[in-house]
Amino acid sequence: MNLPKKVIHFAWKAAKDMLASKEALRQRHIVVEDGCALCGAPTENILHILWFCAHAKEVWSSSKFSLPFEVGPNWSFLDVMVKLQRSEELRPGLMERFVFVCWGIWKERNVIRTRGRCKLGRITLKNAIGLMDEYQMTNEGPARPATVGPELRKVGLGVLIRDSAGNVITAMSWPLVGPLGALEMEAKAVEIGMRFALDVGIQDAVFESDALEIVNAIQGIVAPCSSILLIVEGIHQLACLFRSCCFSHTKRQGNIPAHILAQFSSSLVSYVAWLETCPSHIEQACFQDISVAPIS
Structure with missing residues (x-):
């Protein structure tokens, strides 16, 4: 530990x-x-x-x-x-x-x-x-610049959790480096968002993503491609830990606060979470955005 x-x-x-x-x-x-x-x-x-x-x-x-x-x-x-x-x-x-x-x-x-x-x-x-x-x-040791080549991509993930009235409960920015393609990164974002929701005690959740292919694969509308099959299976296992849980697609313009959180993570070495407060750099976007629990 x-x-x-x-x-x-x-x-x-x-x-x-x-x-x-x-x-x-x-x-x-x-x-x-x-x-x-x-x-x-x-x-x-x-x-x-x-x-x-x-x-x-x-x-x-x-x-x-x-x-x-x-x-x-x-x-x-x-x-x-x-x-x-x-x-x-x-x-x-x-x-x-x-x-x-x-x-x-x-x-x-x-x-x-x-x-x-x-x-x-x-x-x-x-x-x-x-x-x-x-x-x-x-105590993670000195930060090392990530080596990003054709097989290794560095992206930022943003998670925003709101209550039914749209008030921010918690938020997170998470830098991620891995040998994953764009589709795999989107699926991984949903998985990380679900784990974060469990960590902060959310029992009933609606998870939103602007990646339609990922949402359809999770809902069983389409069969997941081989590159995201294991991630989708992991998402289904996590879903069983919630009292109620469903997934929804949102347009990219309805997911702006989460994308700002994702961009912010590019300067981070480790994840940063804001508990029971709204990060100042997304306050305006949250005010304009009424969608619930977006994940990028």
Whole structure:
């Protein structure tokens, strides 16, 4: 995992049940009072602290983060990590995000217990995600210019997610270099957009693309050509993770904000995401564009 050593060490201790929860302390024959120190629940184990406690729930509910499974009341932190590992292929980076937010919850909980002050859940979440993004962007190594030849293309992908009223929920610019043709790049854009939507907790979605051939292939109107067959199959697998999901074609002029995001990514080394805010450089285009959830 591309995480700071202190966060990896935290995850290792949580998986080994070595964090100082009251249940763990009692197992070490240390006398402590019963019940969660923050919410009063009868049991305070690791997963309660990081997932079921009212304080943890406030943090998770303030995000659009969702797990591709239901966490059982008798699970351990290790059980969750094993499940996340199995989901990593379909939702890369999900485990890192989960661990970093858990670390933020644990850190803030210790502050509350020692100082008695509590931040809002959304502030704890924002701080944790911000630290993770900052760390990962500065620990990718020095940027190297991409070598783009006849078999390797560099493109930018833009993803914009809106609610039913057209308000921007989140956006992303993603630079992509790969041995893919134009059609494959368009299909890959849809796949990446779906993974991003899952990461931010979207359950019901309408995905729009201005690539008619891709939309028709996904909908089964036409058979996908061999170059995009595997990508389309992956899109169908991702679609099963949503509560409801459909695909729609939009004209290019109705997809302008996503294309601006794609152009912006040409100057990036890694992806950039804007959570619960509209990037300033697409505000005007979003105001003029009423389409929902465009993907470029």
